[in-house]
Amino acid sequence: MPELPEVETVRRRLLTCLPGLVVRDVVVNDATVSAQSETELRALLAGRRVVGLRRRGKYLIVDLGAVERPRAAASGLGAGPTTTVIHLRMTGQLLFRPGPADRPPRFVWRLDPQTDLAFQDVRRFGRLWAFDPAAEEEFFARMGPEPFGDAFSVAYLRRALEGRSAPLKSFLLDQRRIAGVGNIYADETLFRARLHPLRAAGSVGPREAQRLHAALLETLQAGIDHEGSSIESFVDPAGQRGSFQEILSVYQRTGEPCRICAATVRRLEVGGRGTHYCPSCQPRRGGMSRGSRRLRGSPVPPRGGKPPDGAPPRG
Template identity: 45%
Template structure:
């Protein structure tokens, strides 16, 4: 699934290409329109055709196209969505479901093998971003604010990190990588983490996302950037999808389990279970 680094890479690729351009037409496969847009094609076309894109932003895993009538076209790639820039005469993309035709002879081509991705038109971007927590790379997110998201939580730390209402943009790849970098076992109850462990995790989340952006995303299977090229981050992962392979730090085989319903990868030696605090017996001399 494309996560923050992949979506940010696409945004950086497409922003200079679509900003200031006018949408001429919208074409969507009839079997996909209700899954993709949730409205008839005529309604989607009326919302987009003739509109000029003022800017292209991103929040979490969402792409935010600002339209010149004040509304927002919001795209979510979900599992297998792709959004690439192509000349109008270029052959169809693999699993192409839709295209947005621009006034300069180019299209945005939407491909989606599993057809889980969505396009929605919103009156305000706040309708989407208002539901999201801060991004771990937000300059204003302090370590103290980060720690508060885990206080008193009995859910596994991985589940807390995946909750977009708490932290926007993290998904399975980068959560596994951040937990390995912080030497925290993914199934550890979030409220049991020490202040030092949460400090390591705070820094690790920032680091893995920034490296993912620098490497233009991870192309394990479906992801490509806005020009249709693969990223390189999958070449640098430490644990994700490395089940049975030796840990780069200690040589122990990487293990796979299910945490919070998600496939999870970790090193059983580097990421040991958290120690439970010992209780002193009542009445016993200390």
């Protein structure tokens, strides 16, 4: 399921071939893919050249320039530049050469020179938006900072965690706090940070917050380096699968031995989402490390107090 590393992988692949092409036409085969009609989308996209590819969280942004020959554009909606946004959600795929499929792509961009960019999406959760670039800020107004951006500092993370009773797992999945984290990278991040997914976000101490910050960046970067996780159906626009799923520590490894300590990986449900963790590396009580059994059963540190955190850095 496409999260930040998968969307970034798609962006990088598209970057090698999409910019410079001109959208000649838009075909919508499934009207639920966009709140806008095929006619509206055509008016906003057709005749425009792809001038940029960006990513915001799990959203892929395709920047289109102004119509170069205005007479060719549909009238009524102007001919200025357009920002298009695509969310792949669970099973969305942008493909240049779609394989045989039971159903037609949900939408197709017909490009010049002769190329089709097709959006295949079995579960039909994916979405497409198109709007004036001036509306972009409002579109993303409620989304939290980019993990790799300057705004996502340890200080920011500590402020965001402060006072929250929600479990860490739910906190990481909340796009208003941090952009781009989904179920796979949330579980893997908490494992790397040695934090239990049910720990209240507000119970995380300063050193734990620092660990969580580092773990998130390391986990996401590893995902990007491996060109994403192909757990269900993720493939990049050339049809290539990522390999991050081959090095997962806990996600979907229920019942298997932890790669660090050999304890059995467990599964529980948090906020309706399957959640995987190592009960030994990620103890329920704050900050307790493997081997720090003397602390087992000790009370949760008072809020704002310094939690026990003598865990050695994991190497």
